Amino acid sequence: METSDIVISVIFLSQTIFGILGNSFLVYHYLMLYFVGSRLKFTDWILQHLIAANFLTLLCKGVPHTVSAFGIKDFLSDIECKLIFYLHRIGRGVSISSTCFLSVFQAITISPKASRWTQLKVKSPSYITSCVYMSWVLSFIVNIFFPMYITARWYDKNMTHLKVFQFCAAVQHDKTFNIISAVYISIPDVLLMLLMLWSSGYMVCILYRHKQRMKHIHRSNFSFRFSPEFRATKTILLLVSTFVFFYTISCLLQINLALTLTTNSLWVNLASVASACFPTVSPFLVICR
Incomplete structure (x- = not known):
């Protein structure tokens, strides 16, 4: 294996291990x-869908990219390729919708x-509950065409009409x-x-206006700053900003792959690393907060 392949393998392996451990915690x-019978907040319920x-x-x-990065090729069947790409797209769609509903x-x-x-x-709560469940349904529907165009690399020997990725095409x-x-x-x-x-942006404006009103009333400012609502709002803003950052990078890389007729292994790996960053980092942001 080349040095670049080893680096990519270690990155994929680290992301997968730490991401699964964080979400499992x-x-x-x-x-x-x-x-123990504790009553959870509604934001915790949305976070469970995000997990x-x-x-x-x-x-x-x-997991598939980690296996592929270590040099094991053509280890997935045609059905497995279709299912993996389909479920990944569903997870991606529910991730953005859950983060959005959490913020709203x-x-x-x-x-x-x-x-x-x-x-x-x-x-x-009742509106957002319906929206969260609907986001799962919409993700299933919007991404239904993905399995139609995804195939295993070895399934069709005629590679001239296939765009080959790391472990599927x-x-x-x-x-x-x-x-x-x-x-x-x-x-x-x-x-x-x-x-x-x-x-x-609306939450940031609310916090800023409240701070301006209360900056001369130290007692009220102190109580609000350490209130559960304030801490929850800061956590959600941190999650949203992290998601927007990684999602924007991932989206740009995905668009580049979609518009090019030939694939480059470097761009494929970068897109996969970017798409796995938020699922890896987000549970630790929640744990730390």
């Missing part, structure tokens, strides 16, 4: 709370009582079809990203 934490999406992303991309719910929760969000505070299409496909799968993500950025 959160699963253990919530199971313990469940068994499930993290596991899908890490297991369906991190917290923005509604900390909004002032005199604002127009007052009526939504009571009904928001995709049916080659013209550039127009690639652009239309990229736009189609990006529309839901872009809408959720805009909603996420809007709700995060």
